Amino acid sequence: MTETMMAEQSILQKMGQNAKNSAKVLRNLPAGDKNEALYAMSAAIEDNHEKILKANAEDIKNGKENGLSDALIERLTLNPDRLEGMQEGLKKMAGLEDPTSKSDGQWVNDVGLKISKKRVPLGVIGIIYESRPNVTADASGLCLKAGNAVILRGGKEALNSNAAIVEVLQAGLAETNVPEESIQLITDPSRALATQFMQFNEGVDCLIPRGGAGLIQAVLKQATVPVIETGTGNCHMYVHESADMEMAASLIVNAKTHRVSVCNALETLLVDESVAEDVLPMFAAALEEAGVTIHGDARTCSLIGNAVAAGESDYTDEYLGYDIAVKVVDGYEEAIVHIDKYSTGHSDAIIATDYQVVQDFLNEVDSAAVYVNASTRFSDGEMFGFGGEIGISTQKLHARGPMGLEALTSYKYIVEGSGQIRE
Structure with a gap:
């Protein structure tokens, strides 16, 4: 092992120990203390707009010089409105029910044991993400609210922004009962350290990639740490012949252009052949x-x-930009076959008024959100009423769809007896 690798490993070991120590404190803190910390983090962002925006401007400058696409620059960019959104998000988290304060069930078995299923934090959560610095605040707040410590590893494109945000959040925590090391950031962008982080089982309990x-x-x-897979979003919208076509046009433009660089943006449009000649030119003009x-x-x-003539990659890949794949389908069955083949299981939609077709679509499309x-x-976690999200899971174990606070917890059984022995 080289000296550089040993130094990197030493840094990671120290962060892991700090995170484990913080997780022990968080596990026993009352909800009020965690909420106070979230409000303090929000206030710290409000007081440090200039500092964060200055760091972000440096990242944007570097990104443009390094040839980042317009879509990636958009994901990277912070402004006062987005900072205010981060602040409000943290406040909303403070107002949510603490998932670790509740029981999922309680019963007495046939020998008189009182058994409870109690929500508990996962412990130390590692987040690996790319060029969206708002994730730094959102992920930190959600992890903390659920009683977890977090180690963040953002993309090198947002290094200055992430470092400034974490420094500000830690300053907010310094005024509370929550340890500052509950939120930590890996500032070394090396791939070798990223790989070590993915295999840091003794320091990280769960790994969540976003990107x-x-x-x-x-x-x-590469990971040996348990991973919750958040999915890429090859999202489809199918316009059935029974659709309200003016509604469809509005929904298509919104789903595609409201924010093109995010995973829930529309990437593929399917239109029934029976109506395509009449409505596709209208959809195309709007797009x-x-x-x-x-x-x-x-x-x-x-x-x-x-x-433009579409190739196979147009139907398989996320554009994350101002492009859309369009296909005319013979009808419902071909639309389902196409979605089954190309969807990433993130979010898929049907525009229709035919009740039976709608019900069939809801039953047959196996995506996290339909x-x-x-x-x-x-x-989106906030739109679903979760107060934010740590990511959108396209897997089926542990959590699926927008992951709010409960997805950042596990459970344990509390068994209370009065001297029972098993015979």
Whole structure:
């Protein structure tokens, strides 16, 4: 092992020990103390807008010089409104029920043992994420509220922003009963240290990756720490022949353009052939007015003059930008086959008024969130009433869909007796 690797390992060991110590404190803190810490973190952000924005400006400057795409620059960018959103998010978390203060059930068995199923923190959570610095505050607040310590490893593109935010959050915690080391940031962007972090079983209880397909697959392949897989969002919207087409046009534009660089943005549009000739030009005009390039199959290209011929990758990959894949389908069955083949299981929608078709779609589409006559942009912890989210899980074990506070806990059984022995 080289001296550099030994130094990196030493830094990680120290962070892990600090996190474990903090987790022990958090596990026993009353909800009021954790809420006080969240309010203090929010106030610290409010008092340090200038500091955070200055650090973010440096990241944006570096990103542009390094050729980051416009979509990635948009994800990276902070402004006063986004900082206020971070502040309000932390306050909302303080107002949520503490998941560790409740029991999932209580019963007495046939020998008189009183058995309770109690929510408990996971312990130390590791978050590996890319270029969205708002995740730093959101993840820190959610982990803390659920009684967990967190070690953050953001992308190098947002290093200055993340460091400034964590420094501010720790300053807020310094005024409370929550240890400052409850929130820590890995500032070394090396891949070697990232790999060590993924395999740091003695210091991390659970690892959550947030980012593109490359990051998530890298974590799944390299990690030995248990991983909650958050998914890429190849999200579909299927316009059935029974749809209200004006509604459909509005939903398509919103789902695609409200914020193009996020995982719940629409990436593929499917339209029934029976109505395509009448409605696709209308949909295309609305999308093109919003600056979206259409990548279509042969039938789509025959109806939309400005469409670009779509290849296989147009249906498999996330654009995370102002592009959309469009396909004309023979009907419901072909739409389902296409979604089954290409969906990442994140969020898929149908626009229809035919009751039976809607029910069939809800039953047959196996995604974490399935929509009827609504934009996929609502796949979000705050929109679901969770007060925020740590990510959107596309797996089926432990947690699925937008993950709020309860997803950051496990449970243990409390068994109370009066001298019972098993015979």
